[in-house]
Amino acid sequence: MRWIYFVLIVVVVAAANLIAQDVYLKIPADPPTKNPLEGDADAITAGMGAYRVRCADCHGMDARGIRGPDITQVWARGRTDAALFRSIRNGVPNTEMPAHPAPRTSDLDIWRILAYVKTISPATGTAPGSGNAASGEHVFATTCIACHRIGDRGGNLGPDLSRIGAARARAAMARQIRGTMGSFKTGYEPVTLTTPNGQEIRGVKKNEDLFSVQVMDTRERIQGYLREDMRSVSDEKKSAMPVFGPDTLSDAELDDLLSYLESLQGTTAAPSGAR
Ligand code: HEC
Numbered sequence: 001m002r003w004i005y006f007v008l009i010v011v012v013v014a015a016a017n018l019i020a021q022d023v024y025l026k027i028p029a030d031p032p033t034k035n036p037l038e039g040d041a042d043a044i045t046a047g048m049g050a051y052r053v054r055c056a057d058c059h060g061m062d063a064r065g066i067r068g069p070d071i072t073q074v075w076a077r078g079r080t081d082a083a084l085f086r087s088i089r090n091g092v093p094n095t096e097m098p099a100h101p102a103p104r105t106s107d108l109d110i111w112r113i114l115a116y117v118k119t120i121s122p123a124t125g126t127a128p129g130s131g132n133a134a135s136g137e138h139v140f141a142t143t144c145i146a147c148h149r150i151g152d153r154g155g156n157l158g159p160d161l162s163r164i165g166a167a168r169a170r171a172a173m174a175r176q177i178r179g180t181m182g183s184f185k186t187g188y189e190p191v192t193l194t195t196p197n198g199q200e201i202r203g204v205k206k207n208e209d210l211f212s213v214q215v216m217d218t219r220e221r222i223q224g225y226l227r228e229d230m231r232s233v234s235d236e237k238k239s240a241m242p243v244f245g246p247d248t249l250s251d252a253e254l255d256d257l258l259s260y261l262e263s264l265q266g267t268t269a270a271p272s273g274a275r
Pocket residue numbers: 051054055056057058059067068069071074079083084087088092095096097098100113166167168269270271273
């Protein structure tokens with residue numbers, strides 16, 4: 001009966017080769033550096049439909065950003081068609097920007113979407129808000145840095161904001177600061193543990209499973225706890241980040257702060273991003 005296995009292996013190897021060849025033939029080693037469909041009316045219409053279904057949830061119907069960033073400004077910031085193509089195809093690692101692999105998304109699909117987004121992008125960057133980024137930096141250094149790292153300075157209870165300007169839309173950052181975001185960032189969900197003797201441990205949830213939960217407490221100590229050792233483990237409704245209402249942060253200060261946050265683009269454009 002051995003020969004059956006042998007035949008099977010030969011067939012499988014041959015099939016794998018065929019599939020691999022097919023894939024290689026379909027994907028050119030490098031996408032063209034310039035969008036071949038830019039300005040093509042049919043492509044723009046098709047791109048609009050695809051954009052609305054697949055991208056608008058995160059980037060907004062107008063591409064000005066909801067939770068994901070404003071992508072009408074990417075060309076003004078110096079990103080090239082080829083780099084944007086790669087970001088859409090491969091996603092941006094370690095962020096919410098998903099990959100869009102073939103065959104579900106063809107090269108043409110990506111170029112169509114970019115052709116559409118290009119039509120709603122200003123040729124030059126729009127004025128980056130009315131705020132004063134230098135004043136905003138000062139507000140940040142007094143109000144926010146205890147919990148947020150920028151470069152090699154700042155706390156760790158909240159996410160690193162070194163490239164938040166590339167990752168989030170201005171409106172989303174405003175909602176986060178004013179306390180109207182309505183969702184928590186993964187790895188930063190607020191949680192309170194109560195020990196058997198009634199002591200409370202507050203912090204953000206780094207990890208959890210059926211039996212245990214790993215928490216960074218407000219003093220930035222990370223520790224794992226067994227659920228059965230705790231009197232209770234409760235998810236909180238309010239973010240571990242305080243709400244900064246108009247009483248503590250005026251609209252003008254918020255404007256400055258947002259302009260500062262928008263200027264934070266990290267040291268590299270995007271993890272995947274050769275220009
Ligand atoms: C689940 C949310 C989500 C979806 C869906 C999504 N994006 Fe994104 N996108 C993001 C986030 C978040 C970023 C910022 C990543 C970062 O931190 O750099 C981003 C970044 C980008 C960038 C900038 C990348 C760069 O290299 O500068 C482009 C362009 C982009 N997205 C286009 C798209 C398109 C086109 C689609 C639909 C095919 C799409 N996105 C779908 C969340 C999303």
